[in-house]
Amino acid sequence: MPSATADPLxxxxxxxxxxxxxxxxxxxxxRLLRHRVLRKQSAAVSGESLLRAARASAELENHGYQLEAIRAGQIDDPVVTGCLRVSGELGRITEVWEKAPLQAIAALHVQAASGSLHRDDLGRPVGGPEVSVRLQQLTDTLRAPRSRDVPGVVVAAIVHGELLALKPFAGLNGVVARGAARVALISTGVDPKALAAPEVGHVSEQRDYEQSIAAYRTGSADGVAQWIVHCAGALSAGAVEGLAICEAVLRG
Incomplete structure (x- = not known):
C-alpha cells in the first residue's frame, strides 16, 4: 500500500x-471558526461570505460592482451571475470533487460561464492533448496519498495555480480556478462551511495576485513558493473578512 510520504505536494x-x-x-x-455567532447563525455568515466572495471574483474578471447593488439583484451581468452560481454550488460540487475532480472542475465551468459563452464551450476543455495531460496530472496529484504534513492551504493553492496557468476553458478560467480552490479548502477541512472569503484577499492585493501567478507559471521553486504564500495570505485576509461578517451578524 502506498505510503503517505509519496505525496507529490x-x-x-x-x-x-x-x-x-x-x-x-x-x-x-x-479563529473564525470559533466565533460564538456560528453556534446558531453559521448559515447567515456563510451566505454573506459567499456573496462577498462572488463579488470579489467578478471584480478580478474586470466586472466589479458595488456589493449592495449585487445583494439587491440590480446587476444584470452574466459574469457576476456566474460567480454567484459558483458560490451557491460549492457544497454540491464538493461532493463531486471528492470522487471525480475533473467532473467537478467541468461543473464549475458550467456554473461560471453559462450566459457568457456558447453552450458548446461549457465544461469542455480546449487546447488539445497538452491540456488533457496536465488536467490528468492535476487529478493524479489530488488522488495521490495525502501526507498529514501537507496543509489543505497548499492543496488549494496548487489547484488554483494550475487552473489559472493552464486556462483549460474558452473563458472564465479565473472564476473556475477560484471556485476550485474554495472546493479544495472545504474538502480538506480547512474551511468546511465556506466561512472565509479568500477572493476578497486576492482583490485587496490584486497586483500581488497577478505577479504571483506569473511567478508560478515559470515553474521555478521560488515562483511556486511566492504563489502559495500569496494564497495563504489571501486566505488569512478572507478569514478576517469572515470575522467582520460574524460581528455584523452578532450586532443584527
Missing amino acids: LPLIDLPGVADACTRAREDVD
Whole structure:
C-alpha cells in the first residue's frame, strides 16, 4: 500500500515561507471558526461570505460592482451571475470533487460561464492533448496519498495555480480556478462551511495576485513558493473578512 510520504505536494512545504504562511492562514481560519455567532447563525455568515466572495471574483474578471447593488439583484451581468452560481454550488460540487475532480472542475465551468459563452464551450476543455495531460496530472496529484504534513492551504493553492496557468476553458478560467480552490479548502477541512472569503484577499492585493501567478507559471521553486504564500495570505485576509461578517451578524 502506498505510503503517505509519496505525496507529490510534500516537498512544497520546505519552500521558503510556505510553512509559516500556511500555519498563519490556518490559525486565522480556526479563529473564525470559533466565533460564538456560528453556534446558531453559521448559515447567515456563510451566505454573506459567499456573496462577498462572488463579488470579489467578478471584480478580478474586470466586472466589479458595488456589493449592495449585487445583494439587491440590480446587476444584470452574466459574469457576476456566474460567480454567484459558483458560490451557491460549492457544497454540491464538493461532493463531486471528492470522487471525480475533473467532473467537478467541468461543473464549475458550467456554473461560471453559462450566459457568457456558447453552450458548446461549457465544461469542455480546449487546447488539445497538452491540456488533457496536465488536467490528468492535476487529478493524479489530488488522488495521490495525502501526507498529514501537507496543509489543505497548499492543496488549494496548487489547484488554483494550475487552473489559472493552464486556462483549460474558452473563458472564465479565473472564476473556475477560484471556485476550485474554495472546493479544495472545504474538502480538506480547512474551511468546511465556506466561512472565509479568500477572493476578497486576492482583490485587496490584486497586483500581488497577478505577479504571483506569473511567478508560478515559470515553474521555478521560488515562483511556486511566492504563489502559495500569496494564497495563504489571501486566505488569512478572507478569514478576517469572515470575522467582520460574524460581528455584523452578532450586532443584527
